[in-house]
Amino acid sequence: MNAPSAGLCCGIDLGGTAIKLGLVQDGQVLARKQVETPHELHACLEAMASAVQELAAEASAPLQAIGMAVPGVADADAGVLLEAPNLSFLNQQPVAKLLAERLGRPVALDNDGNAAAWGEAMVGAGQGVEDFLMVTLGTGVGGGLILGGAMHHGIGGMAGEFGHMTTSHGRPCGCGNTGCLEAIASARAMETLAAQALGKSLPLAALAEEARQGNADARAVFQTAGRCLGEALSEVALLLDIRLFLFGGGGAPVLEFLRPAALEVLDRRSFGRTAADFQLLPGKLGNDAGLIGAAYLA
Numbered sequence: 001m002n003a004p005s006a007g008l009c010c011g012i013d014l015g016g017t018a019i020k021l022g023l024v025q026d027g028q029v030l031a032r033k034q035v036e037t038p039h040e041l042h043a044c045l046e047a048m049a050s051a052v053q054e055l056a057a058e059a060s061a062p063l064q065a066i067g068m069a070v071p072g073v074a075d076a077d078a079g080v081l082l083e084a085p086n087l088s089f090l091n092q093q094p095v096a097k098l099l100a101e102r103l104g105r106p107v108a109l110d111n112d113g114n115a116a117a118w119g120e121a122m123v124g125a126g127q128g129v130e131d132f133l134m135v136t137l138g139t140g141v142g143g144g145l146i147l148g149g150a151m152h153h154g155i156g157g158m159a160g161e162f163g164h165m166t167t168s169h170g171r172p173c174g175c176g177n178t179g180c181l182e183a184i185a186s187a188r189a190m191e192t193l194a195a196q197a198l199g200k201s202l203p204l205a206a207l208a209e210e211a212r213q214g215n216a217d218a219r220a221v222f223q224t225a226g227r228c229l230g231e232a233l234s235e236v237a238l239l240l241d242i243r244l245f246l247f248g249g250g251g252a253p254v255l256e257f258l259r260p261a262a263l264e265v266l267d268r269r270s271f272g273r274t275a276a277d278f279q280l281l282p283g284k285l286g287n288d289a290g291l292i293g294a295a296y297l298a
């Protein structure tokens with residue numbers, strides 16, 4: 001795997017509500033900026049371009065590269081955002097090229113799950129690991145697949161879309177299928193299921209506290225989500241012999257509650273391997289994984 005560049009890079013994490021930017025060097029975020037995401041193409045590009053220029057003006061050295069993480073299906077080679085559910089005005093837009101024109105320099109682009117995986121591969125918990133899967137538990141479930149030390153995009157850029165793998169719970173998913181992992185194990189799905197089971201709405205951290213105190217309903221939510229997570233992970237393990245799974249997103253802090261059920265399923269379903277062969281760990285970069293990964297895309 002390539003050693004991370006020592007140069008100063010700018011990472012852009014484009015989200016549905018906020019654009020987060022950072023100056024990144026040696027895996028550290030030296031300066032940050034956050035602006036609201038305008039929901040119109042030209043205003044959005046302008047907001048990103050001026051934020052990059054303001055950060056560059058603060059920097060002690062010239063920027064070596066600029067990269068961005070986008071929330072949707074992306075063709076990284078072409079720099080095109082193919083489909084973004086929460087930013088549909090960017091669908092099919094050559095976002096990297098349009099931003100590069102405004103900045104007068106190249107911009108790299110990739111899906112946010114891929115960028116997070118790349119950040120962990122470069123300077124996080126995946127550093128030096130040839131093969132691993134990054135799973136992001138957020139509003140949905142996303143991911144990024146590192147194979148042989150390189151980002152695996154697949155033919156259409158959709159590899160690592162781990163959230164729509166089919167598991168045994170049978171509930172409907174927004175994509176039209178049933179049983180998708182994200183319909184049971186995304187941070188949002190766990191909160192929704194907990195609200196039904198406990199009769200009150202709780203953020204995930206409070207649900208974790210309930211589980212810690214021994215609330216059987218809260219524990220059951222995590223156990224079901226963890227079992228389905230294990231089913232999806234075991235399919236990945238069977239196909240690719242992946243042993244390391246890293247977790248990011250708002251659901252990563254409850255990994256300790258998901259892990260026992262997931263490992264139990266992995267132990268049972270991963271032919272020739274046992275639970276001891278697998279590691280399910282939180283990423284090291286936390287919420288900065290996408291930002292830092294974006295900076296290293298270029």
Ligand SMILES: [Zn+2]
Nearest residue numbers: 164173175180
């Ligand atoms: Zn689905």
